[in-house]
Amino acid sequence: MKSSTSVLSFPFAVETATTSILIAAFALLITGVTPIAVILGAAGATLLYFASVVRSGPPKVTGFPIVGAVDFFTRRYDFLTENRRKYGNIFEFNLLQHRVFALGGASARVQYFSNHTQLNFTEGYKVLFGGVPVVTKEAVGTAEAPANMPQFNKRLLALIAKKERLAEGLPVMLSDISKEMAKWGREGVMDPFVDVYGLVFKLTCRMLGCREIAEDEGKIAHLTKLYWDMEAGSGVLPVLFPWFPSQAKKRHEAASMELFKLVIGVIETRRALGTKENDAVQFLMDSGDSNVDIAQFVMGSLFAGIINTGINSAWLLLQVAQKPVWRERVLGELRDLVIRYNYNGDETVQITSLNEELTKLPLDSWEDGLPVLEKCLREVVRMTLTGATLRRVMAKGFVVDGYELPLGSFVTYSPGDAHFNPQNYSRPFDFDPERYDPPRLEDKNGEPFAFLGWGAGRHPCLGMRFAKLEMKIICALALANYEFAVADANGKVLVGAELPEPNRNNIHTQRPAKPVYMRYNKI
Numbered sequence: 084m085k086s087s088t089s090v091l092s093f094p095f096a097v098e099t100a101t102t103s104i105l106i107a108a109f110a111l112l113i114t115g116v117t118p119i120a121v122i123l124g125a126a127g128a129t130l131l132y133f134a135s136v137v138r139s140g141p142p143k144v145t146g147f148p149i150v151g152a153v154d155f156f157t158r159r160y161d162f163l164t165e166n167r168r169k170y171g172n173i174f175e176f177n178l179l180q181h182r183v184f185a186l187g188g189a190s191a192r193v194q195y196f197s198n199h200t201q202l203n204f205t206e207g208y209k210v211l212f213g214g215v216p217v218v219t220k221e222a223v224g225t226a227e228a229p230a231n232m233p234q235f236n237k238r239l240l241a242l243i244a245k246k247e248r249l250a251e252g253l254p255v256m257l258s259d260i261s262k263e264m265a266k267w268g269r270e271g272v273m274d275p276f277v278d279v280y281g282l283v284f285k286l287t288c289r290m291l292g293c294r295e296i297a298e299d300e301g302k303i304a305h306l307t308k309l310y311w312d313m314e315a316g317s318g319v320l321p322v323l324f325p326w327f328p329s330q331a332k333k334r335h336e337a338a339s340m341e342l343f344k345l346v347i348g349v350i351e352t353r354r355a356l357g358t359k360e361n362d363a364v365q366f367l368m369d370s371g372d373s374n375v376d377i378a379q380f381v382m383g384s385l386f387a388g389i390i391n392t393g394i395n396s397a398w399l400l401l402q403v404a405q406k407p408v409w410r411e412r413v414l415g416e417l418r419d420l421v422i423r424y425n426y427n428g429d430e431t432v433q434i435t436s437l438n439e440e441l442t443k444l445p446l447d448s449w450e451d452g453l454p455v456l457e458k459c460l461r462e463v464v465r466m467t468l469t470g471a472t473l474r475r476v477m478a479k480g481f482v483v484d485g486y487e488l489p490l491g492s493f494v495t496y497s498p499g500d501a502h503f504n505p506q507n508y509s510r511p512f513d514f515d516p517e518r519y520d521p522p523r524l525e526d527k528n529g530e531p532f533a534f535l536g537w538g539a540g541r542h543p544c545l546g547m548r549f550a551k552l553e554m555k556i557i558c559a560l561a562l563a564n565y566e567f568a569v570a571d572a573n574g575k576v577l578v579g580a581e582l583p584e585p586n587r588n589n590i591h592t593q594r595p596a597k598p599v600y601m602r603y604n605k606i
């Protein structure tokens with residue numbers, strides 16, 4: 084085993100000893116058998132021994148002095164793929180004092196996602212992610228500890244992963260989206276990466292926040308602005324220099340604090356007036372959580388829930404709405420579903436408002452009755468989830484490719500390594516939902532863990548059920564109401580225009596590399 088902590092491993096030891104003997108023999112040859120030869124031989128062996136101890140470790144990418152490989156923040160996808168191509172399944176880089184190991188390949192991937200004894204999920208993201216809401220104890224003026232991770236996950240599961248809760252929330256989610264889309268009017272131009280995000284904010288706030296914000300346009304707009312201010316704090320400066328009072332850090336902290344106060348305000352008012360609502364905040368209040376814990380939960384879940392769902396919902400609509408084949412298939416599937424569930428399969432029924440009919444469908448039909456939309460969704464997630472997942476080595480013994488990774492170091496694996504590998508997915512950069520159909524089954528027939536869209540191993544996405552429902556509702560209601568065409572900013576339709584590639588280097592949101600607009604007309 085080789086070791087990045089400079090421990091001489093068995094094969095190396097043998098190799099070193101053999102070379103040392105050779106050097107000693109050579110010295111004997113040129114000097115004759117004298118005490119000098121013995122000293123020279125021993126010195127050669129010692130030198131070689133230490134040289135090999137120090138040199139072991141995977142290839143290392145040198146970055147800037149002191150700060151290290153800032154490319155990990157500024158051009159993450161390119162940085163990881165270029166160096167993976169150059170160095171193979173493992174390479175090392177530095178971010179300030181932190182050692183980071185980037186992994187690639189099937190076997191390292193399996194180890195990474197299956198290892199829970201040495202690798203820690205929370206620690207990885209805590210230090211190298213940034214952007215998560217920050218509320219300091221001093222600012223809050225309380226000694227209460229923020230909600231810990233297992234508690235956060237437990238609450239999240241209770242709120243958005245259980246069938247009863249989602250079924251209860253479904254009518255209001257459908258009604259929210261119908262109302263929001265009605266505001267789009269009969270025709271117009273939209274930027275899906277703004278307008279569709281708006282819908283996701285609304286749904287997330289509805290299911291993981293509180294009624295008072297979800298139903299107040301001004302408050303939702305305010306929350307959206309605060310959210311993007313918080314997100315701006317996940318750049319290279321705030322993550323690498325958390326103590327440095329950069330503009331991004333100040334914006335991040337001010338936004339976190341304001342958001343915190345917004346939620347605390349709602350809770351305090353409810354407690355003072357004794358009013359009750361049927362929403363996430365009420366659920367947490369009734370569960371006995373403190374005001375601080377509730378506010379932390381809401382902020383954390385907004386952060387976990389919005390970025391990915393927003394970006395994937397926008398891409399899903401773009402991909403499906405402007406490709407006639409997929410648009411027709413999805414619309415056909417939606418009509419069939421309505422006839423099956425709302426009219427007992429009576430094919431003679433004339434549907435006058437698909438939007439109206441969709442709002443009556445039960446949860447089961449959304450979850451199990453839309454295989455075409457489901458595979459489009461899976462394809463979009465595969466294509467957008469290409470950034471980096473993170474872990475931290477918290478115990479000895481994590482060995483990859485023959486190297487034991489040092490305690491406290493970070494490990495990163497980019498799902499793009501599996502998602503864009505042509506051994507798993509043919510023409511991996513094409514939008515091709517049929518790749519998931521038999522006999523191709525490309526997500527199952529290739530390497531292990533070839534699809535990582537919802538995570539793998541012990542840390543699967545806890546919001547998957549809710550996120551899929553949101554994406555399907557948004558796409559279905561949009562298609563039921565409008566026809567779309569790719570356009571320029573003025574609404575001029577760009578006939579035959581290809582969709583731009585996503586900017587894969589953005590750490591969180593894979594928006595298109597150049598702006599893309601959609602012209603829409605009411606059906």
Ligand code: HEM
Pocket residue numbers: 204236239291384385387388389391392395464468472473535536537538539541542543544545546547549550
């Ligand atoms: C399209 C939308 C989404 C995608 C593609 C997505 C993807 C993922 C992935 C790949 C992971 C695993 C990360 C890793 O292994 O390092 C993950 C974890 C997680 N996701 Fe999602 N996610 C989405 C939406 C959501 C939503 C809506 C929520 C909740 C509001 C959520 C909450 C979480 C949480 C809490 C974890 C960490 C689980 C743990 O601690 O073990 N996600 N997600």
